[in-house]
Amino acid sequence: MAAVTLTNVVKRFGVFEVVHGANIDIADGEFVVFVGPSGCGKSTLLRMIAGLEDISGGDIAIGGKVMNDVEAADRGIAMVFQSYALYPHMTVEQNLSFGLRMNGNPKADTERRVKRAAEILRIDELMQRRPKQLSGGQRQRVAIGRAIVREPQVFLFDEPLSNLDAELRVQMRVEISRLHKELGVTMIYVTHDQTEAMTLADRIVVLKAGNVEQIGAPLDLYDDPANRFVAGFIGSPKMNFLGAKVVDTSNSAAIIELVNHGGARLHKPLREAFPAIGAEVVLGVRPEHFFVAGQGDCDIPVKADVAEHLGSVSYVYANAGPEELILEREASRQRASGDHFTVSIKAERSLLFDKAGARIR
């Protein structure tokens, strides 16, 4: 078991810089998820930790030891690949034991470890099959099993569930979570799926175009995002962003006007910064934070375009003016397509961003 520390880590491919000085502290035994849109550098970061990519700048330490010049094989990590990367010509059992056998590990110990991994992942029955004869979920288990057998200090996962269907994905997600509890080992997990990130992580690292946007516990990112990107990325369905203008400020609040909603005004208490009068800002409201008319601080009229009732939850896609809004829960119950109605926004349930996307608190 080991902590992992990234200090000013930079990655360049030729002249093209794809990671711009990442600082990430991962505690021993923590489950950290790297999340971000495609191409933001998640895999690159993970592969640098694994030792499969050179580090162009900065330091990566595992268990307190700087690993920049340590061979991948000697870093004490195991990685589960998106494509599984099983050895196609070997049986499941041989796949699991290959690394140990090649390194002259005592036979009895190898057998013990393979048996244990097979039990943990419930793949005992598949031991004599080849990867070709396995389903996607079973292959994934074998790939994880191969990592377990190594008894690594750190587990790395690169989008391990993205080739599975939705149901299996949920099932494997629970298994990986269980595995983390059982082994208590540091795990770093890459995904572009925010649901996976929210459900698995102790802490989430949100990346965008090679920059760390925010690091925090799932609910902290949800409740208190540092900027508009994180606010939009975490949470499903996405947060609504409403165009607004500052019309007045006091020493503890700003009055903003929702320009696309008939000039509705919201008194937004602020603690840290006060935007200039006339400044263009953006108000972020999560779908589940629209309330029944009159219950909030600012009412806006909307027209339901499409209503989706899933039973436990209802969504309304409302096109109020030029801004499409998604509403959930109370505000959307019992609504049908074409309905005109009014919803309400609460000041403490909304977030203010400046034009560049930075949070105004």
Added chain:
Amino acid sequence: MRTQNATAYRFLTPYLLIFAVFWIWPIISSFLISFQATRTVPWRFAPAFNWGRLIGDPAFYNALKNTLLILVIQVPVMIALAIVMAVLLNSPLLKARGLYRFAFFAPVVVGEVAYSAVFRLMFSLDFGIINKLLNSVGIPKIDWFSNVTPAMALIMIAVTWRWAGYNAIIILAGLQSIPEDVYEAATLDRVSKVKQFFHITLPLLKPVIVFCAVLSIIGTMQLFTEPFLITERGGPGGGTETLGLLLYRQGFRSLNFGYASAVAYTMAGLAIAITLVQLWLMREPK
């Protein structure tokens, strides 16, 4: 469905006709000819005439022995060499990859007569560069064309030079179809590059290697150009005569079509038998 098939076959008819006349018929015809005495006019049916002669013919056994000897030594050496060449070609460290790929493939497109002439020059007793090179490292010069063992070696060297690159290109395609992340997984499994080669690369290349070996065996069974042109019709004194050459001598020089057909069928039969044995030996488990 039916009418579609009929239309398809109508389009295929011209080809099928040509195929039947120039492929199927000669195959059947030569099989029949191998059972006839063709030294008399008219030919007459005499099964023992050719096949019986074959079984007792020292020239046939000599040619068979030479062919198999070349096969057993040259094919494995060439395939091993081709694998090494393919791995080098596939190395990310290699510069000017395209140039090497062309150079490896070039021998296949060089005209047979031209290449044979160059080989004769290079291996000539007094003027050849090979003997000069051997001399310069203290090895006495070798008379490549007058002694059986060097002549056989020369044939094998020539055939290997000509076909190793061709096989290397095929194996290279196989190498490139092995996903990179399998090697990365092995690296993280602490498996050294050498062990990766023997435990991952070779097993995964097996189908391609079998394919190359089968092609090479079929090619070597029919070996003709090199002993005909380089060692001058199987010289010295039949020392490098192959089945292909024996067939040529009987069919085209002695105009003994019956016997030549019997030799041809023997060659084809052997090639098929060896190939089947090999496919069986290299079959996938289960």
